[in-house]
Amino acid sequence: MAIFTMILRKMINNKWLELSLLFGLIISVALTSSMPIYTNAILQRLLIQELQQLQAGFGQYPGIYWLSAHLPAEDKEKSVKLAKSDAFFQTMGGRFGIPEQYYVRERATQRYNVTPAEPDKVDTTRQRSADITAIDGLEQHIRLVDGRLPAKEPVNGVYEALVVPEALTELGMVLDTVFVIRDESNQTEVRIKPVGVLDRSDYSDVFWYNIPSSYKNSFIIDYGLFEKDFTAGDKLQLQSSYWYWALDYTKMTLPTINTFIAAHFQIDKHMDELYENHNYNAPALKTLGAYYVKEANLKIMLWSLNVPVVLMLGFYLYMVANLITERQKTEIAVLRSRGASRLQIIMGYAVEGLVLGIVAFFVGPYAGMYLTKMLGASSGFLEFVQRAKLDVSLNREAFLYALIAVGSSLVMTLIPVLLATKMTIVGHKQQSARQKKSSFWHTYYIDVIVIGIALYGLYNYKSRIKDLLSLGLKSGDLRVDPLLFLIPALFILGMGLLVLRLYPWMMRLIYSSGRRWWSPSMYFTLLQVSRSSTQYQYIMVFLIITIATGLFSASATRTINKNTTDKIRYAAGADITMQIRWENDAPPAILTGLLSEEGDESAEDDAEAATPHKTQYTEPSFLPFTQLPGVEHAAKVFIRKDASFAKGKTQDTVELMGIETKDFGQTAWLRSGLLDHHFYDYLNLIAAKPSSVLISRSMAEDYGVKTGDTITVGWSGVEGAQFTVYGIIDYWPSWNPNPGANDTVTVTSKAGTTTKVKKPMLIVGHLSYIQNNLALEPYEVWLKLQEGAGSQAVYKAVSDHGYEIESLRDAKQEQIKAIKDPFQMAINGVMTLGFLISVFICFFGFLLYWILSLRARTLQFGILRAMGISFFQLLVILIGEQVLISGAAIGIGVMTGGIASQLFVPLFEMSFDPKTQVPPFKVTFDPHDQVRLYWIVTVMIAVALMILAHIVSRIRIHQAVKLGED
Template sequence: MTSFVSLLRIVAQRSLANWRLLATVIFGMVLASALMSSVILYSDAVRDLGLSFTLRQQDPLELDLKVVSNSQPGEPDIYRERRDTTFSLLGRYGGGIIEDTGLYARTSTFFLAEPGVPIDYDDDLRARAHFLFFSDVEDHVTLVEGVAPTPAPPTTDVFQRPSIEVWMSATAARGLGVGPGETFDLQPFWREDVDPVEITIVGLVEPNDPGEEYWFGNAHRLVVDTTRWPTFPFIIDERTFVEVIAPYLPSIDGTFETFAFIDTERVNSRNAERYERNLRALDRAIRAELELSVLRTELPDVIFEYQEKLFFTRLPLFALMLLIVGIALYYLVLVATMLVERQAGEIALLKSRGAGLGQIMTVYLVEGSALTIFAVVLGPLVAAGVIRLLGPTPPFADLSQGELLQVTLTAEAFGMAALGAVLALVALLWPAYRASGASVVHYKQSLARPPKQPLFLRYYLDLVLVGVGAFLFYQLRQRGSLVTENLFGDLSADPLLLVSPALFTLMIALVFLRLFPVVLRVASWALRGLSGATILLGLWRMVRSPLHYSRLILLLLLATSVGMFAAGFRATLDRSFEDRAAYEAGAPGRIVDIRTPSRLSPERMEEFFESMDGLGEASAAARMEVSYVPTAARSVSAQLLGVGENFADVAFWRNDFGGDLPSLLANLQPGEDADLPDGAVVPADSRALGIWTRISLPGNAARPGIRVRDGNGLLYEYLFVSDPVEEDDGWLLYVVDLTRPFNPRNSPPDLTGELEVESVFLSVRRFAAAPGRVTAVLDNLVAYPEGGDRDDAVTIEPFESLDRYQSITGASGSAQTTITRAEVDNDRGRYAAQVSFNYDSFSVTAVGLRLRRSPEPLPVLASESFLEATGVAPGDTFPLRVNRQVLTARVAGSFELFPGYYPGGRDHLLVADLPTLRGAGAGIPRVAGGITPNEVWLGSVEGVELTPEWLEEQGIRAGQVHDQAALFALESSDPLVAASWEGILFLSFGAVLLLTALGFIVFSYLAAQTRSLEFAILRTMGFSGRQIVGVVGFEQLFVIVAGVAAGTALGFPLGRLMIGALALTEDGSDVVPPLLSQVSWETVLSVYGLLALVFIATVAALARLYSRLALHRALRIGEL
C-alpha cells in the first residue's frame, strides 16, 4: 500500500511539473473519445431528426392503425368478443405509441318506406338506408337543428319492434328533402318476415372539422350521393346498436372498423425497429384471430424504408469518422512522443537507479489510466454539447425549428468513447515503452545525434502496409461500394472496406515518409549555390534529421487531405442533389402523359404552353411503347421518345451521358431527299369526298377509305361506310362527309383550309370468302364544295400517274400489296389505280396506296441496355414495332443515360426525331394512327408551382408532373441525406484543424526549447536574432508548404475514392446520374488561410522566445 501511495505521489509530481504539455495530451484524449462517441451521438440525433422528418412527410391517417372487419355478424356477444379482442391486440403490440382509439360501423342495408307503407320490391330505385355509429360522435359534431336522441330501451322482446331516435347529416337531409320529426320504417332486406324498425329523425348535425383525424377519412360517409337510388345514413350510438338493434335482428351484419391513433412523437430511432416488428406481428395476429379482418397502416413500411435509408446514409459517417479518429490518434502519438522525449532524461535516470521496465511503464499506465477515465466521462459530454449547438445552424434550422438538437447519451456512446480512450492510451504508452529501453549513455548520445529511423522503416515494413492499403483500394475500386451482398441477398457493410479510406491515406503518408528525405536532399543540392547561410543551415538541419520534421509534415498532410476532401465532397453532394433533381425532371419542368389538350401538332402544343405565364420555352415530345421483334417468339420492350429540334435547348444534359447532345440529335435528322412528293389537295371549304371503285370482294368484306393531313400535320381517316350513291357499268361511287371523320371521332379538321391526301386504302375485314389474290381498282377521287351537288364535284386525283405513291402492305406485310396502273378508258380518264393483294378471311388489315416515303430506316438513339439486351450494335438496322406496325430502324447512336430514364433490367429507351417519327410511324391506316405529342419539356418555370392542381386550373390533365425546383427542395431537405453531411463535415474538419494547429504550435515550441543551446552557439558565432528567426521561419514554412502540398495532392484522390465508394442513394441503389467530383475553392482557400495564420502565429511566438533567450544561461545548460 505504501509503495502504491508513493507511486501516486510520483505520478502527481510529474504531472504537475509537465502540466502544460500534459494538457495537450488530455485535450487529444478527450477529443478522441468525443469523436468516437460522436459517431453514435450524431448519427442518433440525425436519425431521430430524420425519422421525425419522414413521419411528418406522411399523411397521419396513413400512419394510424385501422382494423377493418368486413361482413361480420352483429350479434351482441360476437360483436363484443371481436371488439375486445381487437382492442387487446392493439394494446399488446402497439400500446406504447397509441394515444387514442375509435370505432366506426356501418350496418347492412334496409329498405326505407313511410310508416305503414309496404315496400315495393319491384322498384329497383326504391330508397335504402343503413345505420352508422362512431365512438363519442357527439364531441365532434355540431347540432344544427333538433335535439339529442333519447336512448331507446334495450330490446327484451324480439317480437316487439324497436323505435329509435336518430341523427342525420344536415347535408344529407337537405339533399333528400327530410328533416327533424319525420318517421320512417326500415325493413331489413334479408328479413322480410319481421316488422320494420321504426326510426325518427330528431336532429341534424355537421362535423366540426371533416378533416379531423378523428373521422379517419370517414366524414364523407355521412352523405351518400353516388347511388342511383336515395340512400339515408342514420347516425346512432354503439349502445343502441348492441342493446337495441342487434338483439332484435341477431342476423344483422356490417363492416366494423377500429382505429388506433398513433402519437408519432413516441416513435424514435431507438424503438422504431421494435415497433415495426410489432406491427407486422399485429397484422398476422389479426388475420389469425379475427375472421375476415385486416390491418391497414403504412407505418411499418415507412419505418422499414427509413431504416434502409439510415443504413446507407450512416456508412459515409462511419468511414469518415474512422479517418478523423485516426488523425486524432496520430496527434496523440505526436504529442506523447514529445512529452516522453522531454522526460527522456528522467526515464534514463530512473533506469540508472535500478527502476525496471515494468515500474516505469506502471507510472505511465497509472497516469494514462487516469486520463482515460477522465476522457471517457468528459468526451461524450463534449460531443453531445457540440452536436446540440448544431440545431440553430443553417443546415438544421428548418428541421429543428431553430432549437437545439435533441441528443441522448447512450451506453453505446460511452462504449465508443471508451474505445477511443483506450486507443489513445495505447498511443500514449507506445512512446513511453520505446523510451524506457534507453540508458543514460543512450540518452546522451541521442542529444547529439538525430533520431534513428523506426524499425518498420528500417526493415521496410511500411511497404507491407502500403501493399495492404493498395489491395483494399483495389477491392474498393472493383466493388465500387462499401456495401456487400451476402448469399441471401442481404446488404451489409464490409468492415475492411470501411477502413479502406483511412488505410489509403496511411498508404500515401508512408510513401511520403519514404520519399521525404530524398526530396530534402534534392532541394539541398539544388539550393547549394545560395550565398546566404539562413536557408542552407535550415536545409542542412532538415537533411540531417528528416524524421523529426516528417512527424509534423505528416500531421499537416493528414489535416490538409481531410480539408480537401471536405471541400470536394460537400461541393460534390450539392452538385449531385442538383443533378439528381434535374435528371429526374429532365428539364426545369416536364409534363408527361398529357391527356388534355390532345391531338395538337408539336408547334401548337409548344405555343399552348409557352403562352402561359411563368413557363418558358417548350419542346413537345411523343412517348410510346415499342418492341424489338426479330422473330414471332421473341421481343424486347422499350420506350420510344420522339423529340423536336429544340429539345437540346431545354433538356438537362451532361456529356458523360453519351457525348454531345446536339451532335447526337443531329444523327437523327433524315438525309436530304428532295424527291418526296406532295399529295393531292382537297380544296378549302370542301364538304365531302367521293371515289369510284371496283372491288372483287363483297361490300361487307372491304370498304374504301381515305386519310388526309391538315396544315398542322394531323391525320384524319374516313371510311366510306355508307352505300354507294351511284353505279356505272360495275363502278361504284362512294361519298363520305368530311365533317364526320371515322378517326378521330367527333373531331373534324378545319375545312376552311386545304387538306392533303395522304393515302387511299381499303379496309379489309373478316368475311366468309375464299382466300386468294384480290384486285381492286380505284378511279377518280373527287371533292364536293360546301352546298354543291354531284355536278359541282372537282377531281383532285385522277390516278393517271402513280409516281408519287407506294403500296400499303398491311401491319404484318403478309398482304403483299402491289399497285399498278389499270387501263379503263372511260369518260373519267384513261387510267385508274389497281391494287392487288392477298386476301385472308381471318385477318383484319388495310391495303392500298400512300404518298411515297423515304426508304431510309428510322434513325434512333438507343440506350446501352437496349443494345446489350438485343445484341444490336451502332449502325445496325433492326425490326421495331411502332404504333402497331413494324418498321425498320437504324441505330444512329447510343447513350448510357438520358434525362428521366433510369436503366434497369428490362427498362430500355430509344430516342427518335419527332417529325421523322410522325411520318414513319403512321404508315398504315386503320392500324397505325397519327402520332401526336403527349409530353412537354419546359426550359424554365418561374413564379408558379408546377403541380397537377395548377395544371388543372389551366385546363391541362396529365399523368405525371416533374418540377426540378420542387424535386431539388425535397431531395435536399431530408436530414439523412443533406443536413447530416453538413454537420459531420463541419465537426470533423473543425476537430482536425484544431488538432493540427495545436500540434503544430506545441511541436514547434518544444522543438525551439530543445534547440536553445544550438541557437545560443549560433549567436556566439555571429548569427543575428533575425537570422535565427529566419532559419526557424524557413524550416516552418518548408514544413507547412510540403505538408499542405502533399495533403492537397492526397485530398483530391481521397475525395474521388470516397465519392466513388459512397455513390449510393438512400435506398442503396447507384446514384443516377453518377456523382461528378467538384471542388469548392472557397473552402480550399479558407484551409490555406487558416494554416497560414497558424504559421504566422507560431513564427511570431518563436521570435518572441528567441528574443528573450539568455546566451550565458543556455551555454551553462549545455555544459551540464
C-alpha cells in the same frame, strides 16, 4: 491523497502539454459521441418527413392504428371476449410511446334484409340490406345535416338511428320511416327508424378512420344502447368489432419506435389468443421497420467516413503523450532505478490520464452536439447552407460512445509510458547519447502493408465494376459502400509513411548535390533536417494526412453530388417539366370498350364502334408560359413513346420527340461531353429543314440507318410521314439510352431461338412538321428558371392562368430532396467536419511541436549566435527548416491526395446503378474546392508561423550560453 496532490502538481508544471492532451481528448470524445447524436437526429428528421409524405401521397393519417375482429355466429363467448379486449385496449393507448389523440370503439351486426313497417310510405319492391352499427364518442364529431339526434333508449320499442346522406339513396328511404329487421336464426325482430342525417363536423378530424359514405348500408345507434341490447343482449348476430387509435405521429422519436413496435406485438398476441379471424392497419409500421437497417447502415457509414480523422486524433494523442513522456523520461528512469515497479509508474500516469478523461467525458458530448449541428448545415465539401437545424439531443448511446472514446484514448496515451518504463537511468542515458532508430511503422514495414491492403481493395473493386458493366448487373440504390472511404484513407496513410521512409535519402541527396555551394545557414539546416528526420515525422504525417484527405474528400464529395444532380437534371430535361390538360372530344373513360348487346344483326355496328376514336385536341395558348414570374425560357416538347418507324421492310417501335430547336436549346439541359459535338451543333444541323431528324445510335446500329436515309414515322391511328436523317446522337435530354430490366427481344434464326437485349431508340424532329403531317396532340411544357427563382411562384402563376396540370416534374425540388438524403448528408457533413477537425488538430499539433522544439533548442541557438551566426541567418535557418519539413509535407500531401483521388474516386461508380445512371458516371475535380482547401491550410501555417516568430523574438539567446554550462 498525497499521491493525487503530487500528480496534480506535476500536471500543473506541464500545463501546456496537459491542456493540449485535454484538447485532443475532448475532440476525440466529441467526434465519437457525435455519431449516435447525428444518426438519431438525421433519422428523426427523415422519419417525420417520410410519415408526412405517406399522408400526402396516400391520404392516410400515419398515426392510425386500426384493428378488426370477425365474430362468428357460433361463438357463444363474444361478449366475454369483447369485454376482455376493451379492458386490455383501454390501457394500450399509453404504451405506444406517443400521445393518444383518440381511442375509438366500433361494433356492427350482420347485414340483414330490411323491410318497411309502413309499406305505404316507401317502395316495397326494392331490396334493402343493412346492419346496425355503433361508434363510441360519435356525437362530439358530427353535425346534423337533417333531423335530430336519436334517443339513447328504444321509443315505443323502436330504435332510433342516424344515417349518412348516401344511405337515403342506397336504402331508398326518408327520415322517420320505421323498418323491420328479422333474424331467422333466433326468431327475433328489431324495429328501427332513421331520425337524423349526419356528416363530419370537421373534415380534417382524425377521429374518422372511414369516410361517412362507407356507412351507406348502416343504421348508427347510440353506443351504450348497442352494448346493452346487442353485444350483451344478443338481439341480433354481432359480426365484427373494431378498435381504432389516432396517435400524434409528429411526436414520434427514434426511441419510441421500439415502444410502438413492442405495443404492436402485444396487441397482435392478444388478438391471436382471442380471435381466429382478425386484421390490423398501421401505415407507420412499414416505415418504422426499415429504420433498423437505415440506422445500422448510417452508423457504418459514419465510422468509415471518420477513419482519417480517427487516425489523425490517434497520432495527435500519441504525439502529445510521447512529448510528455520524453520530458519525464529521466524522472521515470530514476524511479525505476530506485525500486518503483513498472505497474506503479503506469498507474500514476493512468490516474493523470483519468483526470483528463473525466473532464473530456463530461465536456465532449456537448461539443459533439455542436458538431452535429454543423453536419446538418453542410450541402457539400466546405459548403454550408441555411437549413432547418437538426433536432439534436444527448442520449445514453452518446455517453456510451464517449466512454469508449475516453478508454481508447487513455490506452493510446499510456503506450509511450509503457515503453519508457522498460529503461533504467543507465539505459536512458545510453539511448540519449545515441542516434534514434527508425520509427515503429518503418521498422515493421507498416507503410508497405497498408499500401498493399489498399491496392488489393482497389483491384477488387475495379473487378466488381467491370462485372457490373459487362454483365448488366445492378449495384442497387445510391448507398455508398463504406469501404470506399476506408481504403483510400489507408492508401493515404501508407503513401505518406512510405514517402517519409524515403525522405531522409532525399535530404541527403540535396545536401550532397550542393555541398560545395551551401551557405553556413543552409548547410546547418540541411544537416539538422537530414539527421533529425525521425523527430519531425509526427508533424509531417499530420500535414500529409490533412492535405491528402482534404483533396480526396473534396473530389469524392463533388463527384457524388455532381453525378446525383446530373442524373436528376438529365432525367427531367429542364428545371420544370409539366403536362397541361388540353380540351378534347374524347369520350368518358367509363364508356370506352362497351360491347353491343344486340346480337348477330349488330355485328357491323360493333365493328364500327370498335374502331379507335381519333381524339381532336384544342391547343391552349403557350405565350403565358414564356411570361411566368421567374421563368427565363420555355419550350414545347412533344413526346410519343409508342411511335413507330419504317425503312424498307424494317419496322419497329421508337420514341418520337418533337421540338422547336431554338427554344429547346435555350431551355433544355445536357452535360457537355456526352455528344461528339456540342448540343447546339445538332440543333443547328436540323434547324433549316423541317423534315430533318436526329436518331439514336442504337437505331443506327441495329437497323443500319445512316445519315441521308429517309424513314417513315407515325403511330397507331395516324398515317406516317417522311423524315430525313441528318445526325446520330448517343444522349438527349430526358431520354435514357440504357435498356431496362425487361427490355429483351426473342430472335429466331437457323441456329435456334435466342434472347438479346433491346436498346431504346429515339427520333428527334421538328414539332411543327409533326403537328402538320401527323397529328396535333398534347405536348409537355419545359421551363428553365432564372437564377434564384422559386418553383412555388411558377405553380401559382400557372394555376392563376387557368391551366390544369396533369403531371409535373421539378428537378430543383428533386435535387433538394437528394441532398437531404441521410447518406448524402453524412458524406457532405462528415467529410467537411473531418477536414476541419484535422486542420485544427494539425494546427495545434504543429504549434505545440515547434514551440517545444524551439525551447529545447535554445542552447543550440545560443551556441550558433556565439559562433558568429547573425539573427537574420538564424531566421533563415528556421524558415529553411519550415520549408523542408512543412513545405515538403504539404507537397507530399498534395501529391498523395491527387493520386488517391485519381485511383479511388472512380470506384464510386459502383454505387450508382449503371442502367439508371444517365448521364454516365464522371469523376469531377472543382478548382474552387482545392482553392478553399489551400487557403485554409495556408492561413493555418501562416498563423502558426507568426506565433513561432513572436516566440523566437522573445527568446534571450545571448543568455543561453553561460560560463559552466554543459
